[in-house]
Amino acid sequence: MYGLGIESPASSSASSASEDETDDRVDGDDSEVWRPSPRSPRQARISGARLVAEPPGRRRTRRRNWIHAALVAATVVLGVAVLMWMEKLGFVEALYVTTQIVTTIGYGDITFKEPGMRLFMAFYVLWMLVLVGFFLNSAIQSVIETHAEHMKRYLRRVEQYAEHARLSKHPSLEDQSEAQQNIAAKVKTRYGEINSLIYATMVFLLHLAFGTVFFVHLEHCSCSYGATAVTGCTLENACEVGLKKSYIDAFYMAVVTLTTVGFGDLTPSTWVGRLVGIPWMLSGIVSTAFFLEAMQNVLLKIEARQRFDDAEQMSEETFSAIDRDGNGVLTKAEFVNYSLVKHNLVDQETLDFLSGIFDSMVKSNQHGVSFEEVQEFQERFRARKGESRRESLLRGQG
Helix, strand or coil: CCCCCCCCHHHHHHHHHHHHEEECCCCCCCCCCEEECCCCHHHHHHHHHHHHCCCHHHHHHHHHHHHHHHHHHHHHHHHHHHHHHHCCCCHHHHHHHHHHHHHCCCCCCCCCCCHHHHHHHHHHHHHHHHHHHHHHHHHHHHHHHHHHHHHHHHHHHHHHHHHHHHHHHCCCCCCHHHHHHHHHHHHHHHHHHHHHHHHHHHHHHHHHHHHHHHHHHHCCEECCCHHHCCCCCCCCCHHHHCEECCHHHHHHHHHHHHCCCCCCCCCCCCHHHHHHHHHHHHHHHHHHHHHHHHHHHHHHHHHHHHHHHCCCCCCHHHHHHHCCCCCCCCCHHHHHHHHHHHCCCCCHHHHHHHHHHHHHHCCCCCCCCCHHHHHHHHHHHHHHHHHHHHHHHHHHHC
């Protein structure tokens, strides 16, 4: 039996070959092809139950996600309901304002003047940002990252083909059999951050282009509506007295929105624009954060590579400092510790602390520790920790 309760192929075929399998030998062929016959409904139900069995940890995670989703939905419904009741906003307008709060864009095109409403919105904004905004943005980010992983796998396959072709044209570069085994690992190491940046850039530019083109065509001339309606504006004179957007204006608004700057001088003004702008803002700010993170990772990797390439030659003084035991030979551990500190991956104080822990465990063999010595150190540590707790309790009671 496997971990999920699914029978192994060998045991299944041995126990039910006479009942569940038929001879599907191909006529005119010396080879024999055996295929299992369709199982009975009862066996199918049992197999399905085994396949859908999940560990308790995964069930708890799924239950927690449903609770978070319900919490987000309830909070959004509450905000929309209060805005519609207190401010007499339409459903789309209320949801549009709520989206501005979640995304922290804050255009400021729809504001509140009543003290009671301002007090409610103050607490509502804090609640949305602290809890609901995190859950909602995490959910959207997980969707984008899932699509990003599919795109990166596709890009890695293309790069593997290119790498394979390069090695085939130049067989003298590397041993072909060994190179083909390492192509996937090389491609992932060499192009991993680049692939992430490519996908993140594509998603960000797609949101930017959509916002620019959509709003310039939909809201080229608009009278707006509701709380932001332009007085005296009609369809006939919208381009004279109404709100206007050029390509530069729409591009500017898209950048300001996706970066959550939200100046508020240009905003979605029509009913359709705000309706479409709600999902566009939610996914757009996540795509921007994804793009900036991927760009930062690439820049940090380039900086680390340059720092490694520009590293000074090791002098005799540096060699002596690395050689902790002074035997004139660098061990692998000594060189690794030096490299970690030199490239700011860990500080010397942490390495000294870990080295002290190791030295406190060593007894019989100066070059290593046995499992018994590790256990003895852990027991001493637990005993010391228990004594510290007892002393703290005694001091508190005194």
